[in-house]
Amino acid sequence: MRRIFFILLFSLFIIQLGFGQYKDKDLSNLMPLPKKIELYDGKFIIDKDFVVSIQNNSSKRIEKAVTRFVRKLSNETGVFFKHGFPVKQKDHISPFKIAYKREGKLKLFEDESYILNVSSKNIELSAPTDIGVLRGLETLLQLVRSNAEHFYVPSINIIDSPRYPWRGLMIDVARHFQPLDVIKRNLDAMAAVKLNVFHWHLTDDQGFRVESKTYPKLHELGSDGQYYTHEQIREVIQYASDRGIRVLPEFDVPGHATAILTAYPEIASKDTTYQIERNAGIFHPTLDPTNEKTYELLSSLFEEMASLFPDEYFHIGGDENEGKHWDENQKIKKFKEQHGMKTNHELQTHFNIRLQKILKEYNKKIVGWEEIMSPEIEKSAIIHSWRGVNEGLPAGESLIQAIKLGYQTILSNGYYVDLMLPVEDHYLVDPHPKGVNLTKEQEKMILGGEVTMWSELVTPVTIDSRIWPRTAAVAERFWSPREVTDIESMNVRLENVSLQLEKLGITHIRNKEVILRNITKSNDIRAILALSKVCEPLKKYTRNKGGMEYQTYAPFTLFADACTSDAKDAKAFGKLVSQLIEQPNDKKIRIQLNQYLQRWSLLSSNLDDFDNPIINQIKPMAENLSKISYILNYYVKNNKITSAQLEVLDKYIEMAKVPVVDVELVLVPSFEKLIKHLKKQEKVMNK
C-alpha cells in the first residue's frame, strides 16, 4: 500500500480526507510537516548494527551532527549500537548513507532542502548542503516509532524545503539573564523544529549582557556580574553554527538603554546618574543622538561586536523610544531646530542613518524594530514588525508598509509567546495573511518571522515552559506550506513533539513539578498539580500591572510560574463539555467528566494537608473549584439539577472569574457553557 501526502499540491484533497490531521501514527511526531511525503508499508529496523556513513568530504558540522544523532537514537531506542560514531563511506558498507554537495553557509537564503528516502533496507539522506542534511536528520529522528519487537523508521520518501528563509527565536537575556546552558538547550530545541535564527536580545534597561573590551564599564556596571564573556559568545555561535543556526545580536538603542547609561551617563540625553532598572516597562533614559561621543562609543563598541558576531545582520533595536528626555533637553531641541527636524522620529532616523553607516563599515546590514522605518534608511535594512492590536494598531500593519516602501521584513507580531496565549492564537498568524494581495516580488520581501521571548517574568527555571512547546507550532508556520493549518492535527503532533523536546533538555514539563514541590515543601504534589492543570498565568502582561509589581529580583517560584498556557485538563474538559451537550446520553462522556469533577471536588480537602502562606493564598480558589465541581458532578452522575443548585453555581462562577495569585481558572468558560445548557434543560430534567 502506498499512502501519499502532497501537502503543497493536494492540500485540499488532504484536508478533506482527514490526512491533514496526520492521524497516521507514523507521522504523528512530525513538526514542522515536510512539503511532500510518500509513505509506504515497510520498516527500516533499528538494531545494534545501525551505522551511518558519510560521503568522503565530510564537514566537521556533519560529523558532530551525526554523532549527536546516533546518541539520540540510542537513547530513544535503548539499543546498544556497535558503532558509536559515523564511518567513512569508503571504509564501510552501511545501510544509512548521507550525501551532500557542499558545506552550507550561515547566510540568509542558504539552501536548506533535503531528500530523505527510507526503505526496509536502506536510508538515504541527500541535500545540496550539509545544513540541509541537518534538517533531514531531525525529520528522520521524528519518524522513529516502535512496535512490540522493534524500533523502526517507516518506509517513506520525503522532499522538503522551507517556506521562509528567516525562522527565528528571540530570547531576551537582559530582563533576566539566561546562562549558557539555557541558551544551548534552546538552540537544540530550535534545531529540532528547524528554526535557523537565534536573535539574542543582549541589552536593555535591566542589563548589558556582553563583556566589552573597549568599554568594560558596560558589563562591569551594567550587568550585576551577569554577562557573557567573548569566549562564551563564541561558544554559543559555534554551538549554533553546528546546528545550522545563525546568531543575530541585538544592541537596543537609543531607548531601552538604562544599563548603558549606568556605565556611561555622559552620553545620556539627561544629565543625571543612572542605575540598572529593576522594574519592567518603557523608561525614559535614552542616548543623546546629538552628542558625537555617543557615536564614538557606539562605533567602537559595534566594531568590537561586529568582529565577535559573524552574521551579516546586526539588530539595533530602536523600539519604544518616546523621547521625553529629548524634549526636556535644550541642546537637543536646538539641534532639531537647526536640522529642521519636527519630530523625535526624524531625530531617531538621523541617529539610525548614522548607525547604518557605522555598521556598513563593519560589513553589517541592520535589522531594527519597526519604529526605525523611514524612507531615508537604506533599503538593505530589515524591518522587524512587532506592533499590533495590543499597541492599538492593526496586526502586522508595518510589515505591509515596509514591503511597500521596499524593505525586506520579518514578522513578530502574533508570535509573542510571553503573552501566555493559547498556541492556536500564534499558529494561525501567517506572515502573509489571506486577503493581503502582494506581487510575487513583494511576497519575496517577507523573509519570515521570529518568536519573541521577553524575559520580565521568567527565570532560567521557567523560561522553557514559556517558549515551548508553542514555539514548535510557530516553527511549522515558518517552514511548512501555507496550507498546513489544521488545528487538531497540530495539537496531536505538538503533544508528541513536546515529549521530544524534553529529551533535548528542555525543562518545560519537569520544572512544573519542581516549582510545585517548592510550594508544598513536599514530594506529595498531587492536589496542587491537578489545580495547576486548569489554571493559566494571567495573559497579556496583566500579571505585572504597570511593570511595577514584579522586580527583577522578585520570586518566580510561585503558583503562576508552575502554570502554563494551554492548561491541559481545562482543554480536555472543554472538549468533553461540548461532546456532552451534543450527545447527552453518551455514558462514556459522563464517566470521563465524572473523573475530572470528582478529582476537583476533592481538591480543596486534599490541599488542607498543606499549610503555609503560599498554599493558603491558593486555597480559596481551590475551595471554590471544589464546590462547583461537586455540584456539576451531582448533575453528571444523576442527570438532574435543581434551581437552587444552579443559583449557587452562578455565585461560585462569578467568584471563579476573579484572578487569584496571578492565575485564572480557565475552566470558567466550559463551566458557563455547561451551566447555560443546564438552565435550558432545567425544567425538562426536574420534571
Add this chain to the structure above:
Amino acid sequence: MRRIFFILLFSLFIIQLGFGQYKDKDLSNLMPLPKKIELYDGKFIIDKDFVVSIQNNSSKRIEKAVTRFVRKLSNETGVFFKHGFPVKQKDHISPFKIAYKREGKLKLFEDESYILNVSSKNIELSAPTDIGVLRGLETLLQLVRSNAEHFYVPSINIIDSPRYPWRGLMIDVARHFQPLDVIKRNLDAMAAVKLNVFHWHLTDDQGFRVESKTYPKLHELGSDGQYYTHEQIREVIQYASDRGIRVLPEFDVPGHATAILTAYPEIASKDTTYQIERNAGIFHPTLDPTNEKTYELLSSLFEEMASLFPDEYFHIGGDENEGKHWDENQKIKKFKEQHGMKTNHELQTHFNIRLQKILKEYNKKIVGWEEIMSPEIEKSAIIHSWRGVNEGLPAGESLIQAIKLGYQTILSNGYYVDLMLPVEDHYLVDPHPKGVNLTKEQEKMILGGEVTMWSELVTPVTIDSRIWPRTAAVAERFWSPREVTDIESMNVRLENVSLQLEKLGITHIRNKEVILRNITKSNDIRAILALSKVCEPLKKYTRNKGGMEYQTYAPFTLFADACTSDAKDAKAFGKLVSQLIEQPNDKKIRIQLNQYLQRWSLLSSNLDDFDNPIINQIKPMAENLSKISYILNYYVKNNKITSAQLEVLDKYIEMAKVPVVDVELVLVPSFEKLIKHLKKQEKVMNK
C-alpha cells in the same frame, strides 16, 4: 521554653531522649547537624521588609553570597522583598546583621566556624572569616519554616564548626564528560551541605578534559571535543571560591592514561598506537617512567596546570597501574635492574618522587591514591585511601598505614556513591572508626574524606541522582560530631534536604520522570513510576560486567537509569512488614500494606497500555510483582492464606530474585520476611 541540644557534650543524653532524631520540626531540615544548638520559643518572621546588612569591609564573596541568599529566601517564601540586595551597615538599620573579622583563604585548615543567633527581632551571624559566614547562611536557610500565616526562623542560638577540614566530593568527568552547568549546580549543592573540596578527576583512559596550551594534542585528540577551556576552568574555580570551596585537580598518571597516549604515544611504555578507551575497567596503557620525555611533558603540563589551579594541592592519581606494559618492555626492565628495583611499585615510586619534585617547583604538594604510599615519598603528600572489601582488603586499612608512616590522609573507601548502595552504608563509615586507637597527634593526620562519583555509568542527565541525596549524609559525617549517628533522624532530615537540593538545580528528583517519559513515550508514567520506586540499579558495578557491557556511547536512558538506590516505596513497605509481624491486629498497618499491594497487583495490566521493546523487557518483572502482590494482598485483606498460595509464592519469589534490565526488585527481602512469617502462621490461620 528553652530546648537545648548539645550534641557534642550531651550526645548520650540526646539520643536517649530521642532528641538525636531531631523530630523537632524546627530542626528537621538541618544537615549537617551543627555542633551546638539552643532552641527557644519565638520566631523571626520573614516579611517584605527583610534586609541584610553587612559590616563595612564586605568582601566580594560575601556580597555575592548574601545576594544569592536573599534570592533563595524570596523563592522559598514567595515574599516580595523591597530590598533585592544587601545593604551596608552604616547606611541602614537592619534586623539581620552579618559580621566577620577577615576574608578567609581557600586553604586547608581555614577557620569555617560561625555563631548564629536568632531572636524574634534580630538575626546575628558572626564568624572569624567570611567563609564561616557562608556556612552559617546555609544553616540559616535550612532553618526557614512556616505556619499558616508566615515563613519564619525559630529563635535559636547555634555555635558551629566542622569536625574535619577536608570534606570533598570527587566528580569523574573523564568517563562521561560533565558540562559546566552540571559542575556548577553540584558546587551549589556541596555548599548547601558544607562540603569544601571539589576534587575534579579530569583525565583517564576515556578522556583528557582540559585544554592544554603547551600540549594541545591532549585535548584535541584525547577528548572527542569534550573538554574545559582555561576560561571555563577559571570560571569554575571562581564559582567554587565564591562558595568557599577549594578545587583540587587530578591528572591521573602513570596508569589510566590511554587518552594522554592517544595524543602522545611517544611517552607510552608500549610502542603502539592508542585510541580513546570506550569501555570501563583497568587497562594496560601506561606512561614510560624511564623516558625523560615523559617528565618533560609532565613538567610543562603541570607548570601550565599549576598556574591554572590555585590550590596548594595537586592530585596525581597513581591508582591501578598494574604495569603489564612495563613488564613487556625490555628497556624498562633493564632500567629497573640498573636501579635495583625489584617491583613495579618501586618503579612507580621513582616516578612519583620525580613528580613530587616537579610539582614542588610549582609550589604544589601532592595528593595521590593510596598506591603512591611508600616511605620515600615526602611527608607533605596526602594519601587518599580508597581500597577496601571490594578490592579484597580490610576497609580503610591504608588510612591507618598512612598515619603510621607519618602521612596526612583522607578517606574515600566507604564513600563510593557510584556503587549504588543504601545511604546507611556510607553514613556509618567513620574516617576514624571505633576500635582504632590513635594518639591525638595521629588523629589529626586524618584530614577528612571525599565522596567519589565515578562516571562510567552516568550522564549529565543521571549523575545528580547518583550523587544526591546520599552525599548530604556523608557531608554530615565529615562536618558533625562523631556521635551523630542516628539513622532514623538522618533519614527524616535527608528527605527534607533532598527537596532543598532540588531548588539548587539538582536534578535527582525531576529526571527520574524525564527518563520514564522517554521509555513510555508518553506523559502517563504512573505504572512505570510505581515500579521504579521498588527497583534499584544493580550494585557494586555488577551492572557493567567486566566493564564491557556498556560503552561510553551506550544509552543511559534505560529503566535502570531512572531507578536509584534507597528505593522509596520498598523502604516504606519493609517497615510496614516489620510492623505487621509485631502487631498483626493493627488495622492501619493493613490498610497501608493494602494500598501498596493493590497498586502493585495492577502494575502489570497498567503497563499493558504501553508497547515498545524497552517496556516489553520490563513487563515480565512487573507481571511477577503483580502476581506476588495479588496473593499477599489477599492475605492482608482476609488474614488467611493457603498452602497452595504459599507454594506459588515461593516460585514467584525465586523468579523475582533474578535481575531484569539491570535492576533488582528490592522488595524481595520484605516479601520473604512476610512469607516466612506466614508459613509459621499458616496452620493457625487456616484452621
